[in-house]
Amino acid sequence: MSSLTSSAPFTQAVVSSMRKLYPESLADKSFDNTGLLLEAPFNPSRRQRNSVLLTIDLTKAVADEAIKRKDSVVVAYHPIIFRGLKSLTLNDPQQQSLLRLAQEGISVYSPHTAVDSVPGGMADWLCDVVTGAITPTSSSSSPSLSSKLQSSSSEVYTKAAFPQPPRSTTQSSPTPHTRSTIHPSPPPIPEGFESAGAGRLVTFSTPQRLTSIIDRIASGTGYPAGIPIAVPQNTSVDDAYITTIGICPGSGSSVLLKAGVPLPDLLFTGELSHHEALAAIERGSFVVALSHSNTERGYLHSAMREKLLTTLKTEWEAVRSQALGALTDAAKQGAQGEAKSDAYADVEVIVDVSERDRDPYGFMVLSLK
Incomplete structure (x- = not known):
């Protein structure tokens, strides 16, 4: 597995789990854009935690949170890429978040109307x-x-x-x-x-x-x-x-x-x-x-977190067990081989809901003073 041409094994397990829970074929493709929207290359020498951050919207604040936590994947209910892009630059705040996440090795998956x-x-x-x-x-x-x-x-x-x-x-x-x-x-x-x-x-x-x-x-x-x-x-x-x-x-x-x-x-x-x-x-x-x-946001706490955690634990155990069994002694040699072996040996699975995600609108109500 090349570190430049594929995502992390744990990321692939997250994507597989989301597709089992929320099949992409059930999304409304007449307008929606669901699936793996950002696939960060796997860098075994700088491996992310086996953790997922759930959010409704992928804002700069949520991206900062994911980077600080060293998550592998952000599952953003709303697609941050909704229409075709002609460029991907640092001038656009949303594109800036995507570029920063990719740089840190964090992928983004959006299920939206499939959920x-x-x-x-x-x-x-x-x-x-x-x-x-x-x-x-x-x-x-x-x-x-x-x-x-x-x-x-x-x-x-x-x-x-x-x-x-x-x-x-x-x-x-x-x-x-x-x-x-x-x-x-x-x-x-x-x-x-x-x-x-x-x-x-x-x-x-x-x-x-x-x-x-x-x-x-x-x-x-x-x-x-x-x-x-x-x-x-x-x-x-x-x-x-x-x-x-x-x-x-x-x-x-x-x-x-x-x-x-x-x-x-x-x-x-x-x-x-x-x-x-x-x-x-x-x-x-x-x-x-x-x-x-x-x-929408309460569903992440009330249902999605536990659903994904349960499915992902099973999925990751199957992936890592198969991979460890297939790794030869020769493949484990050297820094890259050791890092790859360590990635498959990691049994940790974490799914959390963002602390920074919120609707853009709050309520200012008449003071009761």
């Missing part, structure tokens, strides 16, 4: 949130508003507050409901992923108070300082009951507002435009649009 589509993926996690199937394990996850919001130099508004999703959750019995995929993925569908597709429709067995659903959303997403909600004219949030919820992480218009699809009682997504929200409430539906990535 939305799979059974048990991000859309189903949001279904668990609204049905009360998951709850934070920490009693401190529900701070009072006064303790959550910091004072500001502004005399009218608090400092910007950014939600911090619960780091761990427990499974609870959900409110009785059925769920279905709004736009099933086209065939061929990989075995075991038959219910894959964009968006989910939750239908409760009995109508639920809208205020109770709002409380569940707040709990599951880290108690944001404000929850934007669009309300039909001449209706009251306190009096509203919800039977159906249309769910789409991120930007939901292309999934929830497609022509010919009946509108549910509540649309729960990251963002809709002004006119899209207006069209929904004119048709009698409520809308909760929580800021794009606030509907």
